[in-house]
Amino acid sequence: MTHLPGGRRRAVLPTATLATALLLTACGGGSSEATDTSEAAAEESTxxxxxxxxxxxxxxxxxxxxxxxxxxxxxxxxxxxxxxxxxxxxxxxxxxxxxxxxxxxxxxxxxxxxxxxxxxxxxxxxxxxxxxxxxxxxxxxxxxxxxxxxxxxxxxxxxxxxxxxxxxxADDELTAALDDVTSRAEAIAEEGSLDGTATVLRWMANGPVLMNAALMPGSLLQSAGAGPVEAAQLGDRPHSDPLSLENLAQVDADRLFLAAFGADGTGALEAARSQPAFTQLEAVQEGATTEVNGSVWSSASGPIAADLVMDDIEAAVS
CATH class of the missing domain: 3.40.50.1980 (Nitrogenase molybdenum iron protein domain)
Known part of the structure; x- marks a missing residue:
């Protein structure tokens, strides 16, 4: 089973390995000092x-x-x-x-x-x-x-x-959890139900911001078959500056995921629905918008959060 694009692991280096090698080569092995060193090393990792x-x-x-x-x-x-x-x-x-x-x-x-x-x-x-x-x-x-x-x-x-x-x-346990997430995303990609582009917008009281496609939700969307819009390639920045409603066209995509963050964000999103700049977006007109939890989609990163993001993606294409 493969990992999500870019995934890799840094090996844990148990200090017990060095201690064991020293024990095997030590003259007259079995000394209490060598045993103590081995036991201490076996209880640590680097x-x-x-x-x-x-x-x-x-x-x-x-x-x-x-x-x-x-x-x-x-x-x-x-x-x-x-x-x-x-x-x-x-x-x-x-x-x-x-x-x-x-x-x-x-x-x-x-x-x-x-x-x-x-x-x-x-x-x-x-x-x-x-x-x-x-x-x-x-x-x-x-x-x-x-x-x-x-x-x-x-x-x-x-x-x-x-x-x-x-x-x-517990890296093996984490790897298994991320592999399960990968499998869910790959299943959607194989179906082709998310083909096209997808954008994640975090909705704030002072306007929407475009989330970087390299973050966890964007990466999962790509693994599931959706490409990012060009504006979402933000390098090291987690998100864009707040966008005016008039500039929303630059982040329009085949599908929008709208992450409201708190009561202010939800209220702002409701207000946006009455604005022509918002209602004219292709995804809005096609009914391809999904409201999601902003605390998960815009600030979380972990296997539990990834599973919740996949729940939302699967629901959006079902």
């Missing part, structure tokens, strides 16, 4: 991160997640963190993760970790967001080994997920 290789417990029991995608990955592989970050604009874990995340203590906002709360959680490992500042990393790594995905991955949305899964000793 993960490549944005701040270099980080040694983490092989099976961490107390995990703090400081990124929504890290929380998504953790729950998907059966690990319930002892602390996590609040969702964007909220004070609880992302609602799309349901009861599994509802009772996890909040120890950070999107912009800032609560170091005292994280220290009290006594984590074995901290899974932080990509792009973490050096000063925050230094403070966190003084508490526990801190894993920060490398952002230099060419826009591959899966790569950070594998970094988190490696730190949890």
């Amino acid at each position: 993960v490549g991160t944005a701040f270099g290789d980080v040694t983490v417990p092989a099976d961490p029991e107390r995990v703090v997640t400081l990124a929504e995608s890290a929380l998504d990955v953790s729950l998907a592989v059966g690990v319930t963190p002892v602390g996590t970050t609040a969702s964007r604009g909220g004070d609880t874990a992302p609602a799309y993760l349901g009861e599994d995340a509802a009772d996890i203590p909040i120890v950070a906002t999107v912009s800032e970790p609560n170091l005292e709360a994280i220290l009290e959680a006594q984590p074995d490992v901290i899974l932080a967001s990509a792009g973490l500042a050096q000063d925050q990393y230094d403070a966190l790594t003084a508490i526990a080994p801190t894993v920060v995905p490398d952002t230099a991955t060419g826009g591959d949305w899966q790569e950070p997920l594998h970094t988190y899964a490696e730190a949890l000793g």
